[in-house]
Amino acid sequence: MKRSYIVILVVAGVLLLDQWLKFYIKLNFEYNHEVSLLGLDWARLHFVENEGMAFGITFGWEYGKLILSLFRIIMVGALIWYIRELIKVQAPTGLLVSIGLITAGALGNIVDSAIYGLIFTESPYHGGLAELVSGDKQGYGTFLHGKVVDMLYFPIKYIHFPDWFPGVGGDTMLFFSPIFNIADAAITCGVLSILLFQRGFFKEPHPHVENGAAETAEPMATVDESATEDAEFSAEAPESDTTSDNVENADNQEDITSAPKIS
Numbered sequence: 001m002k003r004s005y006i007v008i009l010v011v012a013g014v015l016l017l018d019q020w021l022k023f024y025i026k027l028n029f030e031y032n033h034e035v036s037l038l039g040l041d042w043a044r045l046h047f048v049e050n051e052g053m054a055f056g057i058t059f060g061w062e063y064g065k066l067i068l069s070l071f072r073i074i075m076v077g078a079l080i081w082y083i084r085e086l087i088k089v090q091a092p093t094g095l096l097v098s099i100g101l102i103t104a105g106a107l108g109n110i111v112d113s114a115i116y117g118l119i120f121t122e123s124p125y126h127g128g129l130a131e132l133v134s135g136d137k138q139g140y141g142t143f144l145h146g147k148v149v150d151m152l153y154f155p156i157k158y159i160h161f162p163d164w165f166p167g168v169g170g171d172t173m174l175f176f177s178p179i180f181n182i183a184d185a186a187i188t189c190g191v192l193s194i195l196l197f198q199r200g201f202f203k204e205p206h207p208h209v210e211n212g213a214a215e216t217a218e219p220m221a222t223v224d225e226s227a228t229e230d231a232e233f234s235a236e237a238p239e240s241d242t243t244s245d246n247v248e249n250a251d252n253q254e255d256i257t258s259a260p261k262i263s
Contacts, residue, residue: 003087003093004087006093006097006100007083007087007096007097007100010097010101010104011100011104013104014101014108014182014183014186015104015111017182018104018108018181018182018183018186019108019111021151021181021182022108022112022151025045025047025149026047026116026120026123026149027129027130027131027132029045029047029151030047030123030124030128030129031047031123031124032046032047032048033046033047034046034047034153043154044155045151045152046153046179047149047150048150048179049147049148049149049150050147050150051065051147051148065113065145066144068113069110069144069145070144072106072110073110076103076106076107076110079099079106083096083099083100092198092201094197095198095201097190098189098197098198099190099194101186101187101190102187102191104183104186105182105185105186105187105188105190106183107183108181108182108186109148109181109184112146112147112149113144113145113146113147113148114143114146115143116141116146116148116149117141117143117146117147118133118139118141118143118146119132119133120132120133120139120140121137121138121139121140122140148181150180150181151179151181152179152180152181152182152185154176155175155176155177157174157175158172158174158175159172159174159175160172161173
């Protein structure tokens with residue numbers, strides 16, 4: 001399978017799974033509704049929405065959401081261009097998949113920001129389900145001003161700090177409190193994969209590129225040498241033939257001169 005197809009499958013798979021889960025949560029969960037996954041207390045689906053970046057980070061500025069949406073679109077365009085360049089230089093498949101995960105995650109959150117405000121009604125904070133826009137029902141936002149749907153919640157462990165601990169003595173902290181989505185997870189996995197397994201690609205020269213250049217240069221050199229030899233041979237051949245003809249003519253003249261005269 002071509003590596004470009006692998007990247008397309010990764011991006012499409014992550015995007016479809018991300019959007020399917022978001023649609024399901026948006027239409028079936030009330031805001032802040034929560035259920036356990038596989039009966040595990042530390043793995044849950046918890047529906048919230050945010051207007052900002054991954055893991056619920058938000059901007060307080062009025063135009064922050066619009067700028068963030070535009071930045072995501074530009075970033076996706078740059079990532080698609082970068083993937084094409086990596087394919088051209090025969091980059092490792094693992095690196096292509098990592099960049100594909102980041103691209104898919106960015107696309108997933110772009111879809112939320114771009115159209116969710118147009119196709120969904122508001123999810124009330126105090127009960128009630130959102131619905132798809134139809135008839136007299138209007139969306140809760142405008143283009144590029146939709147909210148990102150988050151639902152994955154893993155409150156793994158509560159940590160209690162002893163009273164003597166500097167700064168936070170006596171406090172209780174929840175280890176891993178962010179609520180995120182599949183798109184956020186894809187971005188995180190892609191970045192971590194590059195940092196842990198793909199750093200060598202950016203540090204070392206690419207032998208395949210150099211070998212390709214060398215293989216291309218060798219036939220050219222061979223052709224040049226052959227052309228040079230042919231030229232030399234062509235230049236020498238006439239001179240050699242002319243000399244031989246002169247020698248033969250001189251011999252004939254000598255034979256004619258030395259021959260006895262017939263009266």
